Amino acid sequence: QVQLLESGGGLVQAGGSLRLSCAASVRIFNAYDMGWFRQAPGEEREFVASITLNDGPTSYAPVVKGRFTISRDNAKNTVFLQMTDLKPEDTAVYYCAAGLGAQFDYWGQGTQVSVSS
Numbered sequence: 001q002v003q004l005l006e007s008g009g010g011l012v013q014a015g016g017s018l019r020l021s022c023a024a025s026v027r028i029f030n031a032y033d034m035g036w037f038r039q040a041p042g043e044e045r046e047f048v049a050s051i052t053l054n055d056g057p058t059s060y061a062p063v064v065k066g067r068f069t070i071s072r073d074n075a076k077n078t079v080f081l082q083m084t085d086l087k088p089e090d091t092a093v094y095y096c097a098a099g100l101g102a103q104f105d106y107w108g109q110g111t112q113v114s115v116s117s
Contacts, residue, residue: 003028004096009111012086020081020111022096028106029077032099036070036081038092038113045095049081064090086115 008020020036035050049070051058058070069082079096091114097104 001025003106004098004108006094006096006108006111009094009113011114011116014087014115014117016086016115017082017084018086018113020083020094020096020113022079022081022108024077024079024096024098026077028098029072029074029079032106033101034070034072034079035097035099035104036079037095037097037104038090039095039110040089040092043092048094051079083113086113088115088117091115 003025005023006020008018010018012018033050033052036048037045038048039045047061048064049060049068051070051072055072060068067085072079093110094113095110096108098106
């Protein structure tokens, strides 16, 4: 049973924008904080952004703060990551995750984001 399904990745030129979406099961979306992580080739997976349950506080990695925005649509059980001013170093597989606090227990399959220079 797929509980987190990402979409919206693709190829974009540097300076461009993309919006990632993550459709979650009702059970997951209504019980957990949501986050985005990414993993570049040869690198470890890293935190990108998170938003708490019930549209609470958001948190961002310093390298994306001011460029990326995380939000959640409670009516659609979906969390978004709006990415602007994309840079080649943003190229990675982006994963949606759900959990509580710093512990993320549920993961999507990932969506590829590629930024050309």
